[in-house]
Amino acid sequence: MAAILSLSSSFKFVINDNTPRRQPKRASEFINNYDPVKQKTFKYVKTPNFQSNSSVRKTNLSHQMENFISYVERGFVDTAIQLFDEMDKTSTFVWNLAIRVLTNNGLFKEALDLYHQMLVQGVRADRFTFPFVIKACGGCLDLVKGQNVHSKLFTVGLDLDLHISNSLILMYAKCGYIDFAEKVFDEMPVRDLVSWNTMINGYILVNDGLRSLERVRGMQQHRIQPDRFTIVSALHASSLMCSLPKGKEVHTLVIKSELERNEMVQTSLIDMYGKCGGIRYAERVFNMNSRIHVAAWNTMIHGYALNGQPFESFSCFRKLQENGLKPDNVSLINLLPSCSQVGSLLRGKAIHAYIIRMGFLPHIVLETALIDMYGKCEEPGLAKLIFNQMHSRNLISHNTLISALGQNSQYRDSLKLFCDMWNDGFKPDAITVTAILPAYSELAHLREGKQIHGYAVKSGFCSNTFVLNSLTYMYSKCGDLVSARDVFDGNFLKDVTSWNTIIMAYAIHGCGEISVDLFSEMKKKGIRPNSSTFVSVLTSCSVSGMVEEGWNYFTEMKSEYGIDPCIEHYGCMLDLLGRVGDLSKAEELITKMPLEPTYRIWGSLLAASRKHKNVELAEYAAKQILPLEHDNTGLYVLLSNLYAETGRWEDVRRVKSIMESQRVTKTIGLTMVDVKGKTFKFTDQDRSHEQSHLIYHVLDIILQNPVGRLVKFKPVDFLRRKSKSADWHSVRLAVCFGLISTSIGTHVLVRKNVRICEDCHDVMKKISLVCRREIIVGDSKIYHHFEDGQCSCRDYW
DNA sequence: TTAGGGTTAG
Known part of the structure; x- marks a missing residue:
């Protein structure tokens, strides 16, 4: 637009008072400043004086009109509008x-003005x-204005005009009101090829796509010959349906209509x-035409990328x-996704350099x-740049x-960008909405996530499967399993991701049996599981200790669905073996697996060894992890805890000294709880909250009271307690604050940034029993639902 | 003077 408008930037014209007029920057500015009352009298206005005077003026008039038409046809908006300002505006034609x-150059609002x-x-x-x-109304997506114009047509008797009706069909379709478009089409007394194509x-x-193809058939039944526009739309319709058979049918129509030579x-x-997964057919069409043009090459580059053939794309x-x-x-643009597919930052940078050299930017x-490519090649910094x-x-x-920021775990930056965008x-x-929800999910910001849900409902996005899947995930990651299930149940177009998400939701909340039932339901409904489905299902088996079922699914994955297990699946199996304490089989699985063990694999073995107090195996796993250049904070903490639990205090000191020498500091424990629309954060031994005295007091009562006895308030001096005791871990303080701030009978939900310690886990069980309330604690891996003294994780995490 | 158009980012 800037280019078009700048064409007239050097154009200066003088009106009859010889005052140079400021060149408007935009046509809209010109139009908005245009005042029909104050307008100057121009040379060519037909006044009696002028009329009496001469053929010269008539020549000027036609010359001006010629110029005007020329500017209009060449799309010189500014110049045309400036000239229009000077012209006699009594005729509709002008x-x-x-x-x-204005309309043909995208200035729809200005055209309507x-x-x-x-x-x-x-x-x-x-x-x-x-x-x-009408085209301008469609361009603005302004249904109300479009309908106003439509109603006016009835009063002026143009409602059945062929060209006008064709414009109405497009306007209604652009505004998303296809039923209105159909009504116009059906009521037309005469239709031409353009009516059908529109x-x-x-x-x-x-x-x-389906109704589009049905109309193509209808058109043929009316014996109207399709043209290249019909074919282009019909092929697009087939792509929308991802239907190779439908696409092939249209290809037959191309041959019958002798349109094979047409470039478009x-x-x-x-x-x-390419879009229907028939890349070999695409190649055949491409190779059959010797004089192939850039657009066709570009489409092939895109087709290869879509079909997972990045090297063919290059x-x-x-x-x-x-x-x-x-x-x-x-x-x-079509080539860049192939760099992301092969994860080749080098190729991506080379293409970026080429783009700069060729002057394609901005x-x-x-x-x-480019932003997308850098995001997928794990370079969020360059994407931001x-x-x-x-x-x-x-x-x-x-x-x-x-x-891109979300994919690279830069959730806070992605939230900031989201605010800036508003x-x-x-x-x-x-x-x-789909892009921002993972940030709220990973940061466990339930309150804000709910606000986004509200916005999605208000904006009409809640029939979108992607949005609903992201909402399901957000609710489950933020600890609200009930809402996650509600969103899932309300999704009437569930895809494989919807099922994977809800199966995983139940898994991370420790309800493996429900997950497995959902998996069976999914298969009954004819949804084919993919690799991620099996990660969810195996996780479910792991959290519920279903060893036999786990092995069956692990086998079924390859035998029934041809899916090769990847590192994630092996990780789940290791978790499962670790949970039931079969450490020798776990070790054997690592040895026999055809993939290189990663941090995830050794970490799983380490956690299992710690749980079953096998120091030797834990040390072996730790040795494997150290060279993998990962953030080893968790590893040291876990080892240190294991040594402490087995009374090896010398080793505890050794690990502490390694941590000091490597400047590894333990992550500060933080627990969040939402109360009355506000998020409260607690650290260990936190005394900053204004109700600290009461929180510590209640906690003291719960800890001191034998389970099952009535809780009585007994004032104690909490300041005399040992400051570094696990008694005052952040999770306990947050839960206590939740208990005293919410109604009796409701659950208390808190989220932690690190794993819950064993002492706190026991305390949570006790609190759930003493207070007879469900306590939900989300740690960095799973959600623990404490009820009646039991935890959903069955004491393995 | 009027209507419909191929490849392209999340």
Whole structure:
């Protein structure tokens, strides 16, 4: 737009009082400043004096009109509008051209403003005015304005005009009201090819491939020959349905209609085959045409990436150049996802350098593709850099960076960007919601997550499966399993991810049996499990100690579904063996697995060894972990605890000294609890809360009271307690504050940043028994539901 | 003067 508007930036013109007029920056500014009352009298206005005077003026008039039409046709918006300002505006024709130049150059709001000025000035709109005005309504996605114009058509008797009706169909479809579009189409007394094509394309705008193809069939039944636009839409419809058979049917129609040579049709065919998983067919169409154009090459590059063939994508890009063609922006945009697929930062950087060398930047889509690539190649810093250097940003570029930051665990940065985005006036869409929810999930910000849920409901995003899956995940990660289940049950278009998410939700809340039942239900409903499903199912078996079932699923994964176990699946099996104390089998599994053991694998063996007090095996696992260059804070703490539990105090001191020499500091324990819409944070031995005295007092009573006896308040001086006792761990303080701040009978939910210690775990069981309330504690790995003195983890975590 | 259009970022 800036380019178009700047074309007239050097243009200065003089009105009859010889006062140079300031060049408006935007057509809208010009139009908004335009005052029909104060307008100057221009040379060419037909006054009696002028009329009496000469053919010279008539020549000027036609010359001016010629210029005006030329500017309109060439899309010189500013110049055309400036000229329009000087012209005689009594004829509808002149207004139509001015509205046309604005509409056709994306200045929809300005076009509508001009249309209203036209009416104010008493100029009648005609059959040529309305298509532009309706197009402008569609461009603004303004249904109300569109309907107002539509109702006016009845009063002026143009409601059945062919061209106007065609415009109405598109306007309604663009606004998402396909039923209104259908009504216009069905009531048309005469339809032409454009009417059919617009209707067929309208369904695509609302993502309804099936009804689009049904209309194509209807059109043929009416003996109307499809043209290239029909075919392009029909191929798009097949892609929307991901249906190779439907796409092939349309290909037959291409042959019958003798449109195989059309470049647009060829590109659409390649695109359809790529999107429907038929990359070999795409190659065939591509290779059958010797004079192939850049768009077709670009579509092939994209097709290979979509079909998980990144190296073919790179090779295609190379061949494009070898064939003497010049890659364009789209070539690069399509190529970048292949770098992410192979995780090749080097290739990504090389392409970035090429993009800079070729002068392709700034380009908003290309920059967004770069942000995405850097995010997926684990370089969030570079993704941020690109974003900060962008000349202009849109909703998609924001969404891309939010996702990139989330993918790289930079949740706080992604939340900050989300806030900035609001402040910059970008309204989050369903994809923003999907992108930001993981940040609330991982930081366990239930209250804020609920607010996003409210926003999603209000904005109408809650029929979107991606949004619902993210909400299910958020609720489960934030400890609210009931809400997670409610969202899952309310999702009427459950996909494999929906099932994986709810199965995992029950697993991390220690309800393995329910998870396994859900897995059976999922299979009964015909949803094919994928690799992630088995991670969820094996985790469920692990949390509930279902050894036999675990092995069965581990085998079924390969035999029934052809899924090779990856490191995550082995990790789950190790957790399962560790839980039941079968350490020798766990060791054997590590030895026999065909993959290189990772931190996750040795960590699992270490945790199992600690649980079963096998110091030797724990030391062996720890030795394997140390060279893996991971954050080993947890490892040292775990080893130190094991030595302490087995009375090896010398080793405890040794580990402490290693930690000091390596400057490894124990993560500060922090527990959060939400009370009355506010989040309260507690550290160990925290006395900063204004109700500290009461919190410590209640906790003291609970700890001192024998289980089952009535709790009585007995004042004690809490300051005399030992300051470093586990009695005052943050989780206990947070739970106590939750107990005294919420109604009797309700559960108390707290979240911790590190694993719960064994002492606190026992205390939570006691609290649940003494207070007869459910206590839910989320630690860095799972949720513990304490009820009647028992924990859902069955004392293994 | 009027309606529909291929490959492209989350």
